[in-house]
Amino acid sequence: MKAYRSAILRFADDQSAVYEKDGLLVIGPDASGRQVVRAVGDYAALAPNFPGVAVEHLPGRIIAPGFIDLHIHFPQTDVIGSPAAGLLPWLENYTFPHESRFADEAHAVELATFFLDELLRHGVTTALAFATSHPSSVNALMAEAQKRGMRLIAGKVLQDRHSPDGVRDETEQSLVDTETLIRQWHGNGRLGYAITPRFAPSCSEAQLRGAGELAAKYPDVWVQSHVAENLDEIKWARELFPKSRSYLAIYDDFGLMRDRAIYAHCIHFDDEDRALMRSTGAAAAVSPTSNLFLGSGFFDYEAAQRAGFKYGLASDVGGGTSFSPFHTMLAAYYVGREGQTKKGVSLSPQDLWWQHTAGAARALGLDGVVGNLQPGCEADFVVLDPAATPLLARKTAQAGSLDELLFSLIVLGDDRVIEKAVIA
Structure with a gap:
């Protein structure tokens, strides 16, 4: 001792x-x-x-x-600070070209080392991370985290449509790769796996259905994706999935809403969406620096507290502008004051700190384990x-x-x- x-x-x-x-x-x-x-x-x-x-x-x-980052993109480290008119052009002009480089295993290994160094330098000891659509990106990140003894959860991105060459995957192979990675890494030391549809518009119905089947087969793995971040994105999702009640409901319709499911942003919700978050046990990764930077909107803390669903803080690098939990907590304070309903809440310093530590652990289903x-x-x-x-x-x-x-x-x-x- x-x-x-x-x-x-x-x-x-x-x-x-x-x-x-x-x-x-x-x-x-x-x-x-x-x-x-x-x-x-x-x-x-x-x-x-x-x-x-x-x-x-x-x-x-x-x-x-140690701080917990509930939502971060490992391959977007070099995308921080890239100017764009909004979410969708930012993805097209910066994110996808950078992510295509992760087909090169040497690049993935080099950035994995830098990325984890940066997390620890900022005091982040646990993270839930997106990799890219390339299995090699997951392998590089997991292997480097294992060397350090870090608790890390990550997953290969699923995106079999509406994505450019270099990052688009193939439906059946993407699901085979996901299951292979689950078996290789989930529960290996302090590592965990997250089934990772990029966001509903980037996934075919067959890919989302397969992801839901894997989520049912492996109930202790995590699920992570994006939802209700941007109004144009929401409109697009509703056009692609007209039978679903809302953008969030798309994930529920495919069996992807449950405990250990973390959805980034959750900005443009109605009360039925919030009730669905609570009833399924899913949690929101609040990403205030990203939402402010991309002009996406404000997470409604008052409505989330009223509905009683779980949430915690996240950097969302590279849409987010800093690895620093201090910068994220300060941005959350600004966002709380604004709010969707303009009522706003004044988040206390203790609450802000809790959201980035024990609260984030609770959102992950790791209450009493980390944070x-x-x-x-x-x-x-x-x-x-x-x-x-x-x-x-x-x-x-x-x-x-x-x-x-x-x-x-x-x-x-x-x-x-x-x-x-x-x-x-």
Whole structure:
């Protein structure tokens, strides 16, 4: 076992933050050999219970759960900051040409290394990621994550129509490849697989039907896709699937709405859509920097809370503009204030932080596994320096409450705050 003495941030079952100014975090193996949190709490109260355990003292630092990114595109790392008139031209002019390069295995391996380095540099220790339509892109990303012992969930994109040469796949082969990848990677160490239709317009009915059959055959894998991001996209989806009640209902009609199903964006919903999210157990990956950048709209926090469906935060790189959870949390604050209904909500700093850690874990069905530092959680955490920049140091020194401290980090923080990320 090993212990760390520092200020410690974690979350209670009611989603409120628990903060020890002088805390002790004790890490050790569980019965299966996983490195987990064995004990956490006030240093003075806990330390006598662990005589002889080495303690690393981190004065002036904060230990917090590693961040979870609920929706990110590994192959779009080089697409960040590409100008476009909106979602569909952005896909055509930038995303698809970049993704076609992943037919080259060497390119996939090189970018996988960079991508995971970037996640960890920003304090993201778990991610749900899109690869490309090429199985080699999944293999490259999974193999690199496995080397690091990271908890990562990813999947090969399914897109057998309305996609250009180089990224379009073939219906039957795409489903065979998906099942092969599930068997190879899902549950292999800390890795998980996600069945990944790109979005309904890019998939034939046969491909969506096959994806739903795989989701039923392998109920513990994840499902991920996009929905209701852009008004033009919604119109297109409704034209292609006129029998479905709504864009979201297309996925339900093909058996793709269930626990462990994560849908990015979920902006242009009605109350029936929100009720469907809740009744099926599906969750929304809220992607505020992407939605602001592409002018897609605002996730309606007030309506989501009223309906009671699960959600968490995501960068959506490369439509999203930063790997940084601090930038994502700040953008979510802006989006909450705006809202679809113009009522808006003022998201608290604790809530914003919860959405990117324990809340995101809950959305993934990994509550109590990652995203928190309660006993039994896997030992993924970040060491934060609240004095990483002169302005941040000045601001955090004046914090009179936990909310003021966390909000200062959200507004002024970036990768410089992450002193290190610890994996398991």
